[in-house]
Amino acid sequence: MKTWHDIATDGGSDVAGQVAVQADRLAERLSDIRYIVAVMSGKGGVGKSTVAVNLAAALARNGARIGLVDGDINGPSLGRMTGVQATTPPQRTGGAVSPPETTLGVRVMSMALFLRDETTPVTWDAPSQSGGAAWRGLREAGALRELIADTAWGALDMLLVDLPPGSDRLPTLADVAPRIDAAVVVTIPSAVALDVVGRSVRMIQQHLDVSSLGLVENMASHACPHCGQADPLYPPGRTDRLARTLDVPVLARIPFDPVLGMAADEGHSYVYEHPDRPAACAFTELADQLKLLLDAS
Numbered sequence: 315m316k317t318w319h320d321i322a323t324d325g326g327s328d329v330a331g332q333v334a335v336q337a338d339r340l341a342e343r344l345s346d347i348r349y350i351v352a353v354m355s356g357k358g359g360v361g362k363s364t365v366a367v368n369l370a371a372a373l374a375r376n377g378a379r380i381g382l383v384d385g386d387i388n389g390p391s392l393g394r395m396t397g398v399q400a401t402t403p404p405q406r407t408g409g410a411v412s413p414p415e416t417t418l419g420v421r422v423m424s425m426a427l428f429l430r431d432e433t434t435p436v437t438w439d440a441p442s443q444s445g446g447a448a449w450r451g452l453r454e455a456g457a458l459r460e461l462i463a464d465t466a467w468g469a470l471d472m473l474l475v476d477l478p479p480g481s482d483r484l485p486t487l488a489d490v491a492p493r494i495d496a497a498v499v500v501t502i503p504s505a506v507a508l509d510v511v512g513r514s515v516r517m518i519q520q521h522l523d524v525s526s527l528g529l530v531e532n533m534a535s536h537a538c539p540h541c542g543q544a545d546p547l548y549p550p551g552r553t554d555r556l557a558r559t560l561d562v563p564v565l566a567r568i569p570f571d572p573v574l575g576m577a578a579d580e581g582h583s584y585v586y587e588h589p590d591r592p593a594a595c596a597f598t599e600l601a602d603q604l605k606l607l608l609d610a611s
């Protein structure tokens with residue numbers, strides 16, 4: 315197999331030129347966006363999308379203009395979780411697609427909005443659906459770039475990007491976006507999750523130019539539906555120990571709340587409908603702490 319060094323030209327396709335044009339279009343589209351923030355974790359199923367949706371809602375509830383991109387191209391979930399899946403498909407006007415908005419005015423863009431229904435899998439035109447991993451990786455990065463660059467976001471105070479699991483996802487976003495102002499890293503306090511999350515944070519600290527980093531501890535406790543008392547679900551102190559070792563703050567702690575899980579499934583806004591529940595207060599705290607972190611950087 316040839317390496318890049320063996321290939322003298324790109325065969326006339328001007329790949330470098332095409333990438334430069336796309337990068338310019340992206341920079342232009344994002345020029346009115348104050349902060350770009352990734353919500354991520356090395357680990358799957360820890361609540362990244364839940365945190366992204368409810369952080370967006372908590373910020374919007376305080377008057378901020380917020381955009382939310384579903385960075386999970388193959389397993390998009392934000393259409394359902396934000397309730398915008400049920401609205402009409404996004405309309406293209408001029409060169410850009412108008413994003414649908416949630417009850418609180420959060421502008422949402424997700425691959426799910428372009429699929430016929432929730433049973434339709436995402437596939438790529440490729441020589442075959444098996445094999446071709448490098449090809450699929452490129453197509454996914456390209457699709458993420460298009461979701462961000464071809465959306466008419468307008469002026470935003472913050473664009474949140476909900477990334478799928480894997481420590482390679484932030485580098486992909488870093489390739490696609492002109493800058494990443496902060497990474498909100500979600501974990502649960504299981505040793506398995508904390509190991510993976512610790513590695514992801516070290517990778518960011520060592521290899522990426524992300525000025526602000528913070529952890530969110532999800533599902534460390536269960537808020538009693540009757541009295542609101544929080545019962546721990548894991549031995550206490552684990553997330554704090556990792557945070558100290560990594561020298562990053564814990565921005566918020568979100569308790570387990572079945573009402574939050576149901577709201578996600580039904581596409582209702584938990585923060586809007588249940589503002590006084592402990593997890594909704596924790597999302598407000600997260601919004602405040604993130605703003606402080608960004609303003610200090």
Ligand SMILES: Nc1ncnc2c1ncn2[C@@H]1O[C@H](COP(=O)(O)OP(=O)(O)O)[C@@H](O)[C@H]1O
Binds near residue numbers: 361
């Ligand atoms: N704090 C929480 N309380 C109750 N359910 C939660 C909480 N956080 C996440 N969930 C539920 O756990 C599941 C996984 O969450 P999700 O946000 O999709 O994770 P990820 O994006 O990391 O894969 C979802 O069904 C979600 O509703």
Ligand SMILES: [Mg+2]
Binds near residue numbers: 363
């Ligand atoms: Mg997710």
